[in-house]
Amino acid sequence: xxxxxxIVGVGWSGFRPITPDLSYKELMYExxxxxxxxxxxxxxxxxxxxxxxxxxxxxxxxIFDEYVPDQLGALHRPVQTISGEGxxxxxxxxxxxxxxxxxxxxxxxxxxxxxxxxxxxxxxxAFDPVFNRPLAVHPYYVAGMEMLRYQVESGTxxxxxACVAAKxxxxxxxxxxxxxxAAISAADVMASEPVAEPLTRLECAGHSDGCITLVxxxxxxxxxxxxxxxxxxxxxxxxDTPWLESRPWGEARYAQAAAEMVYRTAGIKSPRxxxxxxxxxxxxxxxxxxxLEALNLCPxxxxxxxxxxxxTEIGGEFPVNPSGGALGQGHLLDATGLxxxxxxVLQLRGQAGQRQIETAEVGLxxxxxxxxxxxxxxxxxxx
Amino acid sequence: MSLLHRIEHPRDALAWEGDMPTLGxxxxxxxxxxxxxxxxxxxxxxxxxxxxxxxxxVPPRLYCEQCFEHLDEWIEISPIGWVHTFTLVHLDLDGxxxxxxxxxxxxxxxxxxxxxxxxxxxxDPEQIFVGMPVEAVFKDPAERKGSILxxxxxxxx
Numbered sequence: 001x002x003x004x005x006x007i008v009g010v011g012w013s014g015f016r017p018i019t020p021d022l023s024y025k026e027l028m029y030e031x032x033x034x035x036x037x038x039x040x041x042x043x044x045x046x047x048x049x050x051x052x053x054x055x056x057x058x059x060x061x062x063i064f065d066e067y068v069p070d071q072l073g074a075l076h077r078p079v080q081t082i083s084g085e086g087x088x089x090x091x092x093x094x095x096x097x098x099x100x101x102x103x104x105x106x107x108x109x110x111x112x113x114x115x116x117x118x119x120x121x122x123x124x125x126a127f128d129p130v131f132n133r134p135l136a137v138h139p140y141y142v143a144g145m146e147m148l149r150y151q152v153e154s155g156t157x158x159x160x161x162a163c164v165a166a167k168x169x170x171x172x173x174x175x176x177x178x179x180x181x182a183a184i185s186a187a188d189v190m191a192s193e194p195v196a197e198p199l200t201r202l203e204c205a206g207h208s209d210g211c212i213t214l215v216x217x218x219x220x221x222x223x224x225x226x227x228x229x230x231x232x233x234x235x236x237x238x239x240d241t242p243w244l245e246s247r248p249w250g251e252a253r254y255a256q257a258a259a260e261m262v263y264r265t266a267g268i269k270s271p272r273x274x275x276x277x278x279x280x281x282x283x284x285x286x287x288x289x290x291x292l293e294a295l296n297l298c299p300x301x302x303x304x305x306x307x308x309x310x311x312t313e314i315g316g317e318f319p320v321n322p323s324g325g326a327l328g329q330g331h332l333l334d335a336t337g338l339x340x341x342x343x344x345v346l347q348l349r350g351q352a353g354q355r356q357i358e359t360a361e362v363g364l365x366x367x368x369x370x371x372x373x374x375x376x377x378x379x380x381x382x383x
Numbered sequence: 384m385s386l387l388h389r390i391e392h393p394r395d396a397l398a399w400e401g402d403m404p405t406l407g408x409x410x411x412x413x414x415x416x417x418x419x420x421x422x423x424x425x426x427x428x429x430x431x432x433x434x435x436x437x438x439x440x441v442p443p444r445l446y447c448e449q450c451f452e453h454l455d456e457w458i459e460i461s462p463i464g465w466v467h468t469f470t471l472v473h474l475d476l477d478g479x480x481x482x483x484x485x486x487x488x489x490x491x492x493x494x495x496x497x498x499x500x501x502x503x504x505x506x507d508p509e510q511i512f513v514g515m516p517v518e519a520v521f522k523d524p525a526e527r528k529g530s531i532l533x534x535x536x537x538x539x540x
Contacts, residue, residue: 020398021390033385060403115437117400120476129409131442132500137472141487145500149489151467152468152513197484198472241448244440246497251466302521 001265003324003340004219005097006229009039010345014210015177015329020086022060024211025071027110031211032072033342039215039225043073047215050074051165052107053089053334054080057067057122060115066370067175067186071211072108077355085367086212086338087377091235093216103218109335110211119207126372132244135302140204142371144196146249147286147357151198153301155249156289158198160304161190164285167204167313168321172328174355179208180329188309189285203285208330213343230345233380234266247374250266252287254376262364262378263296271296271364276319277347277357279340291366292320295378314355322347322355337367343380348383384389414443417457419529426521428460430495432486441495464492464538471508484508490517490537501531505538516540 013027022030036043061067065081068074082089086109093105107115116122121141150156163186172181173204183200192202222229238257239246260272270273278297282288289303297318306312312320323329323343325335332339344363346352352360362382369375387446390396409421414431421429431454433447437539438484446453473480486503486509503511504520517537526531 020393020396026386030385031522057403060401115398120474120478124476130411130415131531134530135487136476136477137485137487137502138474138478140474141470141472145487145489146470147467148470148513194471194473194484196473243442243448243497244489244500245448246448288423347400 001098001232003034003098003100003122003305003366004222005094005232006217006222007214007232007345008217008222008229009041009215010226010342011035011038011213012210012342014315015208016179017206017208017330019112019209020114024112025111027112027209027211028068028108028213029071030255031108031213032108032111035106035213035215035239036073039217041225043106047073047077047104049078049093049096049105050088051093051096051105051107052079053086053338054081055083055334057125058116058333067106084334085375085377086335087341087365087367087379088237090341090379091150091237091377094232094235097216097218103221103279105216107214107216107304107333107338110210111207111335112209112270113207113331114209118136119338123371128222128242128244138196139371143204143246143284146198147284148346149249150286150290154275154293154304155284155301157188161203161286161289162186163308164282164288165189165327166329167307168325171314171322173326174353175324175328176353178324178328180206181324182221195377199284199350204323205283205326205331208332210332210335210339211324211344212335214338215299219286224231228349229383230348231329233382234262234268235379236261236263236265236375237377242374244372252290252294252368253289254374254377255368258376258378259295259365260348266380268380272298272318275362275364276360277322278320278364278366279323279325279343280320280366281340281376282327282332283335283336283368284322285327287368288320288325289323291368295364295366312323314357319357322352322357337365337377340365340367341381344381348381351381398468408427412498417456419533421528422521422533423527424522428462428492428499428519429459432456432458439495441492443498460495461493462511464490464517466503466511466513466517467491467498468513468517469503469511478519486511488517488537501533501534502536503538504536
């Protein structure tokens, strides 16, 4: 990249299935104060620009972007809200620093999912209104159909998919931030109620409320602010066709394209050899496997066997979602990818407690926008 | 400084409920109009062809999403295809269990590169398999409205 960019402060709040005591503004304020304290900055003086990520329908407010400045300390400053995955917001902030016009930029994403009383209806409202929405079916049908096609094309068993959910829920037990930790086995996951066959209840991430705030700074500023900057090495994002009618049901081509870009910008030739661990979207258990393959971190069709053999556990050769992922932390709507980034930062700083990976020097985070989308974004960070 | 005091009892945590007013029109467009008229009036599927990429689009589009060429070659597509993938849905939109699992499939249509997402019926859900040949069952002409629901469902051939 043409200019160095680092994450110099992180803050979070919530990460619990319900937060009836705090408004979304207070969740944001709490996470922002933590990030600013950590970075040693005053937002009213030191931050040049703010990027937030939010969807009006999730917030229940139109023109929601107007409601973000006050709780971030962003009045009278450049502020933009992106409707995308959290890592799309991170990409926008990185690009602002790369312009040379901004030295310190803040990124924020949050979820107040517990306040959305009709979440499946909102997801179903994202379907094409003419061709798909009239079917009026629970939107997880898309995940069920993707999962089966992925299994057929890759030769992955249901047991191997269930191993992802068991691994991530167990990892979450080691993460004080995670609300969905559980000592469960793949057999427990497969025995849970079917949602959209073959997908079962325990293969779908529950939801959490929470907020993540990141402070980014350009090279010299970053070095002045902290002794432990986490460097942004590359960033990439892409979409596939939105049409259910022409998408490849078995493959995550948006992730393949985002991977190509993130490896190119990071100068990475052999991802598996040059990256030590990853936090990868696992909104549904099979997605972690499909994304691992699309991100070229293992050969096509090999992710299931690798996972079942323990290769992606915290002590394995390539840990995936040591945080517990979305399955273990709860899905944070637009902020889910920023939760993946947060864990990569904590691991690279050596602050991941019981789940610390010993050789964490380069980590990848990948976020997906969930059903029915084909949009994803990736970032590579190093210490 | 951060939050100095917290609400310490759920009864003190207030919230208000409200809904979002949304009512809109969704235009089918030139390609969509032709597609739905053909279903409504003739019980027939239409597609468009990209001669450069050799892709047949169903539902039809006026442009190729691969090469971005304008498309103006229209062809009739068979109502017969095969199950590319399927699922049995167990929940309604409120998250409550459905009385019977609902089979949905992506049906790859013969002679097209795409296909349609729709219901499967006239089959025991346990008997559905990937690759199963199926055909479209249209509603009676009098009941058709120019909608994707003019296709009642797909059934085994």
